[in-house]
Amino acid sequence: MQKSxxxxxxxxxxxxxxxxxxxxxxxxxxYTISGTVEGDADSGVTITxxxxxxxxxxxxxxxxxxxxxxxxGTFTVTPSLSGYTFAPVSQSVTVSGxxxxxxxxxxxxxxxxxxxxxxxxxxxxxxxxxxxKTSLIWLKNTDxxxxxxxxxxxxxxxxxxxxxxxLTDGSSEGEWRLPTKEELQGIGTDPPTAWDPGYxxxxxxxxxxxFVSVQSYYYWSSTEYNTSFAWxxxxxxxxxxxxxxxxxxxxWPVRSDN
Numbered sequence: 001m002q003k004s005x006x007x008x009x010x011x012x013x014x015x016x017x018x019x020x021x022x023x024x025x026x027x028x029x030x031y032t033i034s035g036t037v038e039g040d041a042d043s044g045v046t047i048t049x050x051x052x053x054x055x056x057x058x059x060x061x062x063x064x065x066x067x068x069x070x071x072x073g074t075f076t077v078t079p080s081l082s083g084y085t086f087a088p089v090s091q092s093v094t095v096s097g098x099x100x101x102x103x104x105x106x107x108x109x110x111x112x113x114x115x116x117x118x119x120x121x122x123x124x125x126x127x128x129x130x131x132x133k134t135s136l137i138w139l140k141n142t143d144x145x146x147x148x149x150x151x152x153x154x155x156x157x158x159x160x161x162x163x164x165x166x167l168t169d170g171s172s173e174g175e176w177r178l179p180t181k182e183e184l185q186g187i188g189t190d191p192p193t194a195w196d197p198g199y200x201x202x203x204x205x206x207x208x209x210x211f212v213s214v215q216s217y218y219y220w221s222s223t224e225y226n227t228s229f230a231w232x233x234x235x236x237x238x239x240x241x242x243x244x245x246x247x248x249x250x251x252w253p254v255r256s257d258n
Contacts, residue, residue: 031095033075034066035103041084045107048078048216048236056216072096078237079105080206089204090237120190123210127167133192135257136183139176141165143213145251150230150243153220154178157253176253181223181231181240183254188238197241204238218249 037045042063048056049067059065059079067075078090084107093100121138122130128137144165145156160176162169179187186192188204195201207214216236223231225242232243243249 030068031070031072031097032066032068032099032101033070033077033093033095033103034064034099034101035077035105037063037065037079037086037105037107039107040109041081041107045079045081045084045105048080050076050078050216050234050236070095076237076239077103078206079107080236081107082208083110084108085110085203085205090199090239121207121210124169126169127165128169129210130257131187133190134183134186136179137169137255137257138187138211139165139167139253140211141213142207142211142219142252143215143250145253147248148220148251149248150220150245153249153251154222156251157222160253171255176255178220178222179252179254181221181233184219184221184231184233184252185238185240188233188235195240198239200238200240206236215250218243219252220249 033049036042037047037059043059043061045059045063045065046056047059047065057065057067072095074092074094076090076092079086086105086107088105091103091105093103120132122132123140124130124137127140129140130137139160145153145160148156154177157176157178159173160171161167161173162171182192182194185194185200187207189200189202190205193200193202206216214235218232218234221231221233225231228244229242230245231240232249233240
């Protein structure tokens with residue numbers, strides 16, 4: 001009986017010590033990031049929480065959204081909806097011991113009155129898509145080569161040919177390649193624009209139709225950042241920077257109009 005009583009006291013003291021040392025707020029996890037989208041569009045807007053692989057959600061009928069179960073850290077929140085631009089383009093949010101609210105955006109319908117992808121990008125019906133702004137021909141299936149390191153990505157792109165990745169364009173090995181940093185940045189900007197590390201200086205639009213399987217994550221470019229790094233672009237928000245060549249990113253082959 002005495003030993004049980006002593007164990008109870010010891011356990012209670014440990015719990016009290018844990019609360020005292022940890023603090024009421026410091027040990028809590030599962031924070032939230034929330035906000036609203038208003039303007040020309042509210043519901044059905046895709047909101048992506050990137051840079052940590054958390055994923056995405058869609059705004060409700062009132063334009064609200066919430067990401068739950070988040071630990072402390074810095075996140076990038078990016079809205080996207082075909083035919084609309086957003087201000088700001090994205091927001092960097094730091095979670096530090098509490099919920100983050102009021103991460104809001106304003107949607108503006110594109111002045112051309114429709115899906116910019118349908119006007120700029122032409123589906124060639126052979127597994128390829130032509131960018132009418134640059135005359136570059138892109139692989140329609142943006143996830144066919146999956147997730148690879150830089151060396152493998154270079155080889156996969158160069159080895160692509162007719163009969164692979166739904167291609168019926170008559171292309172041969174050696175005609176396809178990884179896009180340059182500038183080409184990859186230009187696919188989400190109109191007019192095509194290039195910039196140094198960070199976010200684009202102009203509006204970024206995540207590529208959609210007629211492309212398929214576009215991933216809200218980083219894609220490799222062929223441009224080397226230095227000996228150990230190569231340039232990557234996050235197609236969900238346009239952010240660009242260097243990544244270790246041994247890391248993995250997605251592969252989006254391109255070729256010239258020949």
